[in-house]
């Protein structure tokens with residue numbers, strides 16, 4: 001299928017206008033692209049979180065496809081059940097095709113609370129795509145830290161003041177945890193690089209068995225930037241090597257975009273209120289840069 005933007009925009013209206021996502025939220029960009037590139041309407045299983053809250057305010061739904069809400073911790077388990085049920089119905093001639101099942105959860109639902117069900121569903125080999133929309137925090141409940149929150153970030157549970165300078169711990173590398181399960185396709189993407197994201201969505205949907213995408217979706221209230229800067233903030237995460245775009249297909253690592261030359265990570269930090277306290281502390285910015293560089297070196301050592 002063509003990845004021409006004009007063609008894509010004709011394909012699907014995606015999420016209906018009127019959903020209640022914040023101005024400057026990255027999640028609708030991702031969901032619209034998913035629904036535009038999916039060759040057939042998928043069944044979407046959605047963990048509790050911003051996406052569920054803003055798209056299904058009773059009695060309305062912004063979803064043009066079958067959609068299930070499930071608890072925070074079991075999106076992948078629910079997806080397993082839907083996929084198994086669809087295969088059984090198909091085998092009995094009750095449905096004409098087995099729909100692709102797409103589970104979507106935030107980083108809180110994926111890196112933290114839903115990790116066991118994700119791991120289990122992957123290990124059992126269910127045919128589904130899991131998408132983590134990663135806004136690096138528990139955003140819909142009031143901006144608490146998650147294990148995807150970067151070090152130094154201000155959240156309501158890692159405040160900045162006399163007793164705190166933001167989050168102390170580094171971020172968990174969930175993409176690598178998923179890769180370690182031996183999935184046939186896993187990738188990191190960003191809403192700023194829509195062509196790259198669209199290709200990864202297509203590949204993940206076309207690969208049988210469990211597949212995984214970790215997509216950076218900036219959060220306006222949580223990261224504290226002007227709403228119109230959404231795409232620019234996501235782009236800077238990639239250009240500074242903070243969020244490398246790569247894929248692992250059948251065990252082979254490939255960078256899908258190489259920032260040349262990479263920008264210093266400060267260019268990304270200084271555009272967000274959650275890092276404002278770091279900017280007058282050169283050592284803190286250096287530590288952050290060293291962390292980004294070490295992650296990049298670890299990743300590029302795996303390229304073949």
Ligand SMILES: Cc1ncc(C[n+]2csc(CCOP(=O)(O)OP(=O)(O)O)c2C)c(N)n1
Nearest residue numbers: 049050072106107108109137138139140141
């Ligand atoms: C087991 C459980 N713990 C806590 C909650 C409360 N809760 C609902 S949404 C949410 C945060 C979700 O964070 P994330 O998955 O990152 O999604 P986001 O809100 O950022 O979209 C929490 C803590 C819950 N519903 N279930």
